[in-house]
């Protein structure tokens with residue numbers, strides 16, 4: 001018997017599958033598999049991160065005060081209620097490590113983001129999967145699954161990979177129905193793309209057990225720089241800061257995120273194009289006879305007749321140099337998730353799918 005044994009749960013973790021980024025034979029594939037900003041980061045963010053590189057011999061800020069202050073000003077919150085992480089993934093990890101352990105349960109939903117389960121198992125706690133209703137998070141099903149052992153409930157709103165949005169009233173009903181001993185985590189990775197939803201910020205301001213996570217990886221185009229943040233009650237922030245590495249964010253990451261946040265013109269332009277293009281992409285997919293829910297994010301989920309049809313379309317797109325995501329591991333085997341690209345990218349995707357599904361004109 002081996003002498004060296006990892007903590008319980010760790011060997012149950014299936015490695016995270018990122019969006020594919022290469023196809024053999026295509027030097028520059030069109031990558032629409034990871035919900036990245038197709039226009040890239042703000043040029044001002046690139047310049048700010050690059051300038052900070054010259055200071056790489058210095059340790060970065062440990063408390064991220066400047067970045068937290070900028071975030072607080074941009075969102076109308078208190079800087080002391082903000083914590084920054086190496087992507088929002090790190091915040092999710094902190095929450096599980098701090099509040100869940102062996103014997104505790106953490107709820108995520110059927111098509112929920114993979115990190116909830118991974119971080120739960122890493123903390124030695126038990127993930128509890130709750131069914132969704134036609135690709136929408138089901139508040140009643142979550143409330144029915146809560147037990148005395150439930151410590152955390154994770155939902156993303158808008159959700160990934162479904163792109164669906166629950167109305168604020170439903171999120172409020174969920175918060176109201178949870179025991180005070182259980183933290184509701186509202187993952188807001190795509191909040192900016194939804195119109196008229198505050199990401200649960202008001203709830204997190206007024207409840208002791210609601211926490212929101214946000215990221216610079218999607219709209220702000222900084223997925224490679226790794227900056228996310230959390231917002232919530234001071235008591236939770238204090239706990240998470242105790243387990244946060246003192247230098248978790250690098251100097252270039254902090255500088256890049258601050259400059260990205262300040263470039264509001266860039267962000268507004270990206271948002272405007274995304275809103276137009278996701279409507280066009282959704283409409284185009286429906287015209288091809290594919291199912292597609294309204295998207296509140298920067299990607300759409302196309303539904304095919306069955307898994308084989310989704311795989312055939314995926315193979316065809318790859319042959320055309322286009323990478324999308326087959327969310328099989330998210331229990332959506334008949335679907336393809338397609339990030340909304342630049343207008344010309346979306347035209348290319350729709351043309352390729354038309355060619356594949358309807359044959360040569």
Ligand SMILES: *Cc1c(COP(=O)(O)O)cnc(C)c1O
Pocket residue numbers: 035086087088089090113156159160187189214215216217218223226227228
């Ligand atoms: C992309 C994504 C994240 C963000 O991850 P980062 O670690 O901030 O890059 C978080 N939640 C969901 C649902 C996502 O899709």
